[in-house]
Structure formats: structure tokens, C-alpha cells
Amino acid sequence: MxxxxxxxxxxxxxxxxxxxxxxxxxxxxxxxxxxxxxxxxxxxxxxxxxxxxxxxxxxxxxxxxxxxxxxxxxxxxxxxxxxxxxxxxxxxxxxxxxxxxxxxxxxxxxxxxGCHATGFILTIKPLIEAGILQPEYPVTCYSVTGYSGAGKSGIEEYENSALAAARKLNVPRHYALQLNHKHIPEMVMYSGLLHEPLFTPIKANYAQGLAMSIPLISRILPKNSTAKNIHEVLSTYFESERFVHVMPYESEAYLDEGDFLISECNNTNRLEIFVFGQKDKINIISRYDNLGKxxxxxxxxxxxxxxxxxxxxxxxx
Missing domain, CATH: 3.40.50.720 (NAD(P)-binding Rossmann-like Domain)
Known part of the structure; x- marks a missing residue:
């Protein structure tokens, strides 16, 4: 059929x-x-x-x-x-x-x-359900994405070398600076948060690939949770998923001399979640193809x- x-x-x-x-x-x-x-x-x-x-x-x-x-x-x-x-x-x-x-x-x-909402919700929702993160926590986050997220007109702009040079598009650009990005309503509704996150998206001069970064401070979490605790919760939540993978806690092997590689999931439907941190500082980064997953x-x-x-x-x- x-x-x-x-x-x-x-x-x-x-x-x-x-x-x-x-x-x-x-x-x-x-x-x-x-x-x-x-x-x-x-x-x-x-x-x-x-x-x-x-x-x-x-x-x-x-x-x-x-x-x-x-x-x-x-x-x-x-x-x-x-x-x-x-x-x-x-x-x-x-x-x-x-x-x-x-x-x-x-x-x-x-x-x-939405592309930004995908990584955000898949990170925040399991933590709220597990009681690791309180719904009223003042979440901040930022994402870095390739210019393909700007749509057909944005792609044409970045790939026109003369126009890109004239507009100085060779450097990353923060946008939605009034903190009203169109993905925020769904980020709140489906994550379980009670308040909007402070979200800053950044587009950069490469075609595709997105990294959503969410920092947390363990001393104001309800259970004073560590990065290791958070990694365990996320690993358990997604252990049977074929497209969402929580990467090993010791993730140095997946970095490039300590640098994070945004585009490693390009041309796949894969989303990878990394948990980094020390002492009371935690950073959760999800990477995926903004045109894929x-x-x-x-x-x-x-x-x-x-x-x-x-x-x-x-x-x-």
C-alpha cells in the first residue's frame, strides 16, 4: 500500500x-x-x-x-x-x-x-519530573545554531559572499534580544516550568547544527544535586530511545582538545545530551541537526x- x-x-x-x-x-x-x-x-x-x-x-x-x-x-x-x-x-x-x-x-x-524547544524540553522535563529541578527555577539558556535555521532567505543571505561581507555575517549574532523568541511558549508549556526561561539564541556563519546550553547552580536545586546526579536521571529517562542519547559522563573523548563540536549530529535524526560540571556548577548541552531532529x-x-x-x-x- x-x-x-x-x-x-x-x-x-x-x-x-x-x-x-x-x-x-x-x-x-x-x-x-x-x-x-x-x-x-x-x-x-x-x-x-x-x-x-x-x-x-x-x-x-x-x-x-x-x-x-x-x-x-x-x-x-x-x-x-x-x-x-x-x-x-x-x-x-x-x-x-x-x-x-x-x-x-x-x-x-x-x-x-521548534528546533530550540526540542533540546530544551528534552533536558528540562525529565529533571522536573524527577524532582531534581523545581518548576519555579529561574532557568536561563542559550543556543548556537547554523544559519539554515533562518529559512530560505537567511540561507541566501549568508551564502551570498558579497552580501555576507557587507553585513558582516562572518561573526555570530545574538537575536530575539527582547527575550520574546517564538519558541518560548512551547518551551514553558511542555517542560513543566512555571515561568519563561531567559533564552538567548545565537546564529552563526555555518550551515547547520544546533547546541542548546542550559546552566544550573546545584546549591539552589531542591536536592543540591550534582552534575553526576543529573546525568544519571537523564540517562535513565532516555535509556531505551534510539534517537536521543545521553553521552558518557566523562565526555573528553567527544571533544576536540576540550572544544565542543556542534555539528557532529548533522544529517541525522540524533540528539545527544552532555552533562558537564564541577562543584555547584552544572552545564547541560544538547546537540542535534536543526534541519533534522x-x-x-x-x-x-x-x-x-x-x-x-x-x-x-x-x-x-
């Missing part, structure tokens, strides 16, 4: 990557829209309602418009934009959270987590679950 799949937003970064994942699938028939009809509501509606699975790889407003065009109960929707991620009528597509797989398998509408890979993983297939089909560990 072949499943019909339509990618609404097929020309964007996420949509193109999904096509890559599906290109060798004999069980998938990809429905395509003529480029000159991408904004034709009737043409899109026809494909949206003909598909078993629809990926929405669109800006928020356009994604909401597409949902309104789906008029049958057969089509399952996987949204990759910010729209609907905190909507209670949509299932949050992070299978590695406890009990989340079963919700995804039976869902008709799933929202793929942070976007398109996660979308395909959710599709596999919805269709009742092995969730790792066509995904690289």
Missing part, C-alpha cells in the same frame, strides 16, 4: 528536506503542486484533501489557512510552523516524552516542536508513528 503525502510549502527549507527523506520510499506517493499554483486555494485544497498525510511547511498565517481547507477526517496533518504548537487540540510531536508516542499514533493533527527529521518520525510504521524508517540515527 502506498500512502499519499502532500508537502504544502514544498519550496522551503523544511519542505525540501522532507522530500529528501521521502525520495527513496516505495511506500510513499508524493503529491506535488505546480509552482504557479502554490497560492491557488482550490488547487491546494484538492491536494490537501487527497492526501493521507499533509506536512505544513508554511508561515503561521498560511498554515492556518491550509488547515481550514482540509474538509475530511482521513487527512492527517503534521504542522512544522509555530502555529498550533500550544493549541490543546493539537498533539505535540515530541515522541521521546513519556506517554507522547501513543498520543501521536492516534492523532489527526500533530505539531512538530529540529525540523524535518522530527516531522518524518511523527509521520511514521501516525501511519503505524517503524518510527525510524528513512531516518539516520
Amino acid at each position: 502506498k500512502y499519499k503525502v502532500f508537502v504544502d510549502g514544498q519550496e522551503g527549507t523544511t519542505g525540501l528536506k522532507i522530500f529528501d527523506y521521502l525520495s527513496d520510499r516505495s511506500d510513499i506517493e508524493v503529491l506535488r503542486i505546480d509552482p504557479d499554483k502554490r497560492k491557488d486555494a482550490n488547487a491546494r485544497s484538492e491536494l490537501l484533501n487527497a492526501a493521507d498525510i499533509v506536512f505544513l511547511c508554511l508561515p503561521d498565517a498560511a498554515a492556518k489557512e491550509s488547515v481550514e481547507l482540509v474538509r475530511n477526517e482521513k487527512t492527517k496533518i503534521i504542522n512544522t510552523s509555530t502555529a498550533f504548537r500550544t493549541d490543546k487540540d493539537w498533539v505535540y510531536g515530541l515522541p521521546e516524552l513519556k506517554q507522547q508516542r501513543e498520543l501521536i499514533r492516534s492523532a489527526t493533527k500533530v505539531s512538530v516542536p 529540529g525540523a524535518s527529521g522530527a516531522a518524518v518520525q511523527n509521520m511514521n508513528l501516525i501511519l503505524g510504521l517503524d518510527e525510524g524508517t528513512s531516518l539516520q540515527k
Whole structure:
């Protein structure tokens, strides 16, 4: 049996990557829209309602418009934009959270987590559940990501050497400095925190790969937990997961003369969590591909679950 799949937003970064994942699938028939009809509501509606699975790889407003065009109960929707991620009528597509797989398998509408939110939630949620971190803890975090996270226009800007030189894009750039990044609502809702984290994202002049860093101070944790304690909790939580791995506590072998390598999970659906620290200082870093586990890979993983297939089909560990 072949499943019909339509990618609404097929020309964007996420949509193109999904096509890559599906290109060798004999069980998938990809429905395509003529480029000159991408904004034709009737043409899109026809494909949206003909598909078993629809990926929405669109800006928020356009994604909401597409949902309104789906008029049958057969089509399952996987949204990759910010729209609907905190909507209670949509299932949050992070299978590695406890009990989340079963919700995804039976869902008709799933929202793929934001790239920054993915590493944040997978770090914070297990610690809160274990009583290691209190929900009211004043969490700070920052992430460093490749420019592909800025979308098609951002990629074109960075890869145009003249424009990149004129705008001095060769150095890392902090952004969302009003502390209102669009991923923050889902970071709060699904982590179990009571308050927003102080989150600073940084984009840098390399294509892909993301590292989310969360520092903690053990003396203000409820159990005065050490880095070793936190490593044990995270290791236990994810011990049976194929895509999320807690790396050995003594992680020097995975560093480059003491330096952290952000891009080691590129072109995979793998997310690796490292726990560093001494005395009362702890730093937890998760690394993954912002285009893989942070976007398109996660979308395909959710599709596999919805269709009742092995969730790792066509995904690289």
C-alpha cells in the first residue's frame, strides 16, 4: 500500500528536506503542486484533501489557512510552523516524552516542536519530573545554531559572499534580544516550568547544527544535586530511545582538545545530551541537526508513528 503525502510549502527549507527523506520510499506517493499554483486555494485544497498525510511547511498565517481547507477526517496533518504548537487540540510531536508516542499514533493533527524547544524540553522535563529541578527555577539558556535555521532567505543571505561581507555575517549574532523568541511558549508549556526561561539564541556563519546550553547552580536545586546526579536521571529517562542519547559522563573523548563540536549530529535524526560540571556548577548541552531532529527529521518520525510504521524508517540515527 502506498500512502499519499502532500508537502504544502514544498519550496522551503523544511519542505525540501522532507522530500529528501521521502525520495527513496516505495511506500510513499508524493503529491506535488505546480509552482504557479502554490497560492491557488482550490488547487491546494484538492491536494490537501487527497492526501493521507499533509506536512505544513508554511508561515503561521498560511498554515492556518491550509488547515481550514482540509474538509475530511482521513487527512492527517503534521504542522512544522509555530502555529498550533500550544493549541490543546493539537498533539505535540515530541515522541521521546513519556506517554507522547501513543498520543501521536492516534492523532489527526500533530505539531512538530521548534528546533530550540526540542533540546530544551528534552533536558528540562525529565529533571522536573524527577524532582531534581523545581518548576519555579529561574532557568536561563542559550543556543548556537547554523544559519539554515533562518529559512530560505537567511540561507541566501549568508551564502551570498558579497552580501555576507557587507553585513558582516562572518561573526555570530545574538537575536530575539527582547527575550520574546517564538519558541518560548512551547518551551514553558511542555517542560513543566512555571515561568519563561531567559533564552538567548545565537546564529552563526555555518550551515547547520544546533547546541542548546542550559546552566544550573546545584546549591539552589531542591536536592543540591550534582552534575553526576543529573546525568544519571537523564540517562535513565532516555535509556531505551534510539534517537536521543545521553553521552558518557566523562565526555573528553567527544571533544576536540576540550572544544565542543556542534555539528557532529548533522544529517541525522540524533540528539545527544552532555552533562558537564564541577562543584555547584552544572552545564547541560544538547546537540542535534536543526534541519533534522529540529525540523524535518522530527516531522518524518511523527509521520511514521501516525501511519503505524517503524518510527525510524528513512531516518539516520
